[in-house]
Amino acid sequence: MNALKRKDLFWLALVALAALLPAVSAVSANSFSMHVLILILLYASMSQAWNIIGGYGGQVSFGHSVFFGIGAYGAGMAVVTYGLSPWPGILIGMLAAAVVAVLISYPCFKLSGHYFAIATFAIVEIFNRVFLVWYWVGGALGLDYPIVEEGLKNLMWYDTKTGYFYCALALFVLVFGIVRFLEGHRFGYQLRAVREGQETAESLGVNSTAIKLAAMALSAALAALCGAFFVQYNLRVDPPMVMSLDMSMKFVLVTILGGAGTLAGPLLGAAVLIPLQEYTRALWGGLGGGVDLIIFGLLIIIIVVKQPAGISGIVRDIAKRIGRRPTAAKGGTSYGAA
Amino acid sequence: MALLEIRDVTKKFGELVANDRVSFTVDTGAIVGLIGPNGAGKTTLFNCISGLLKTSSGRIFFDGIEITGLPSYRIARMGAVRTFQVVRPLKDMTVFDNVLVGAFLHATGGTQARETAETCIGMCNLTEYADKPAGDLPIGIKKRLELARALAARPKLLMLDEVMAGLTSTEVKTALELIRRIRDNGVTLLIVEHIMEAIMPIADKVVVLDGGIMIAEGPPDQISSDERVISAYLGAKFSRRLQAGRKEGTHA
Numbered sequence: 001m002n003a004l005k006r007k008d009l010f011w012l013a014l015v016a017l018a019a020l021l022p023a024v025s026a027v028s029a030n031s032f033s034m035h036v037l038i039l040i041l042l043y044a045s046m047s048q049a050w051n052i053i054g055g056y057g058g059q060v061s062f063g064h065s066v067f068f069g070i071g072a073y074g075a076g077m078a079v080v081t082y083g084l085s086p087w088p089g090i091l092i093g094m095l096a097a098a099v100v101a102v103l104i105s106y107p108c109f110k111l112s113g114h115y116f117a118i119a120t121f122a123i124v125e126i127f128n129r130v131f132l133v134w135y136w137v138g139g140a141l142g143l144d145y146p147i148v149e150e151g152l153k154n155l156m157w158y159d160t161k162t163g164y165f166y167c168a169l170a171l172f173v174l175v176f177g178i179v180r181f182l183e184g185h186r187f188g189y190q191l192r193a194v195r196e197g198q199e200t201a202e203s204l205g206v207n208s209t210a211i212k213l214a215a216m217a218l219s220a221a222l223a224a225l226c227g228a229f230f231v232q233y234n235l236r237v238d239p240p241m242v243m244s245l246d247m248s249m250k251f252v253l254v255t256i257l258g259g260a261g262t263l264a265g266p267l268l269g270a271a272v273l274i275p276l277q278e279y280t281r282a283l284w285g286g287l288g289g290g291v292d293l294i295i296f297g298l299l300i301i302i303i304v305v306k307q308p309a310g311i312s313g314i315v316r317d318i319a320k321r322i323g324r325r326p327t328a329a330k331g332g333t334s335y336g337a338a
Numbered sequence: 339m340a341l342l343e344i345r346d347v348t349k350k351f352g353e354l355v356a357n358d359r360v361s362f363t364v365d366t367g368a369i370v371g372l373i374g375p376n377g378a379g380k381t382t383l384f385n386c387i388s389g390l391l392k393t394s395s396g397r398i399f400f401d402g403i404e405i406t407g408l409p410s411y412r413i414a415r416m417g418a419v420r421t422f423q424v425v426r427p428l429k430d431m432t433v434f435d436n437v438l439v440g441a442f443l444h445a446t447g448g449t450q451a452r453e454t455a456e457t458c459i460g461m462c463n464l465t466e467y468a469d470k471p472a473g474d475l476p477i478g479i480k481k482r483l484e485l486a487r488a489l490a491a492r493p494k495l496l497m498l499d500e501v502m503a504g505l506t507s508t509e510v511k512t513a514l515e516l517i518r519r520i521r522d523n524g525v526t527l528l529i530v531e532h533i534m535e536a537i538m539p540i541a542d543k544v545v546v547l548d549g550g551i552m553i554a555e556g557p558p559d560q561i562s563s564d565e566r567v568i569s570a571y572l573g574a575k576f577s578r579r580l581q582a583g584r585k586e587g588t589h590a
Contacts, residue, residue, distance in 0.1 A: 189435060192439075196429055199410070200422070202389075202411040203411075208411070
């Protein structure tokens with residue numbers, strides 16, 4: 001129990017530290033570093049949302065860009081189409097994403113392993129095409145944000161990125177907080193049990209279908225929330241931007257690279273991949289498209305070969321090695337008891 | 339009163355009849371052994387009772403309620419919990435977390451579940467392994483984990499599928515001791531066992547399957563002298579020889 005509390009303190013300290021970052025001149029209000037920081041928080045939250053069903057639940061979904069997109073369109077349509085504040089759109093988007101997730105997953109969960117993943121691939125394509133030709137949601141033209149009053153009510157800031165940074169941080173705290181809570185809760189244990197062995201879990205009274213659907217709905221709703229933040233930050237949305245396999249892959253890659261099924265994994269993955277993506281694109285983007293993706297791919301190959309548990313596995317190995325030495329030293333001294 | 343009643347249960351896999359009109363009851367508070375040679379259909383019957391397989395015909399009642407065809411999680415929630423012959427640890431979870439999943443079935447909260455898990459881990463002598471990932475354990479420990487996990491789910495009927503197979507004789511003794519203790523705590527047990535010697539001393543009743551058919555049912559001493567049981571286990575030829583030997587006298 002003590003170890004858990006220490007772990008929580010670490011996370012609280014991390015969030016407090018992040019909250020102070022805008023005061024540091026190097027990440028001042030409009031710098032590129034600020035942009036990268038916001039993206040790290042956003043992608044960490046997105047991946048953590050995916051981690052609920054993909055990591056803890058073991059159901060690898062390539063369909064999360066659909067939920068992300070629904071969230072983005074929820075906020076986008078509230079602002080652009082109906083001239084409202086994005087908030088009602090965000091809530092409707094989260095709800096719609098959860099409903100769509102359950103409707104899609106119910107038949108797909110009858111498929112196991114790779115077949116589930118393949119089915120979710122198809123769903124992204126379907127939604128992409130439908131949104132491209134659907135006049136009501138703006139079709140292929142997408143939605144362009146009007147200029148409205150800045151502030152929390154409209155979730156928009158023009159002068160500085162500080163507002164967006166704190167929003168992203170709040171998003172991060174919310175998503176990570178939910179997952180941290182579930183980890184130690186009955187639901188978290190049952191979800192992991194389903195991942196490790198569905199029949200075993202059922203033999204212990206776990207309704208695996210209900211657990212997976214609930215995890216999927218929560219995961220989708222949180223992905224939609226991230227999508228809403230994305231569109232508020234981006235001020236524009238069209239189907240290829242949000243509902244695409246590229247976007248789906250990011251949910252999966254960031255989490256797996258960081259360490260699927262761990263609380264820290266999505267943050268570690270985002271903290272490594274997103275700066276890499278943004279800086280290579282900024283520095284070498286001119287060499288032609290895709291340099292960032294080449295580096296991305298190389299890194300993933302290296303990590304997956306070296307440590308399938310991802311960066312969090314590497315961190316754990318290092319921590320173990322460091323942890324072992326002081327204990328060994330303690331054994332050799334007589335004042336260890338003090 | 340019968341806690342579990344099996345009525346004419348038949349299970350076919352295509353043309354193969356794995357269970358053929360099997361009927362017996364398990365009384366509340368009893369230890370019932372389900373024995374038979376390899377391929378007799380013991381595990382198949384277990385799978386039918388626990389809802390993992392659907393019966394081809396026949397009915398199963400638990401605690402007075404028909405459970406035929408119910409999904410396995412519903413049957414577990416009603417209080418009939420099983421272990422698996424081929425152990426199924428939740429590999430990436432620790433021993434403690436494995437047992438905790440079982441404990442969450444009836445616990446009202448996390449604290450209570452953790453207490454239950456700790457008790458069951460203690461009962462099965464797993465305390466030193468509590469923090470180890472379940473996938474890394476040797477087979478004997480994994481068998482104990484199966485038991486602890488099922489026990490944590492607070493069953494009325496605990497169904498053990500060959501928990502003693504592959505254990506050393508000392509380990510078997512400890513296991514038998516534990517099974518008695520579980521019974522004394524008010525749990526009814528249905529135990530599949532391949533080794534007759536392990537089950538005979540503790541069972542109140544033994545049911546014998548051979549080739550999917552129930553060939554005998556009764557108290558252990560009656561079963562161990564039953565001719566059909568002996569011939570099922572040792573073959574007809576050896577059975578005849580044994581009979582002949584018995585007639586000459588059993589001083590040896």
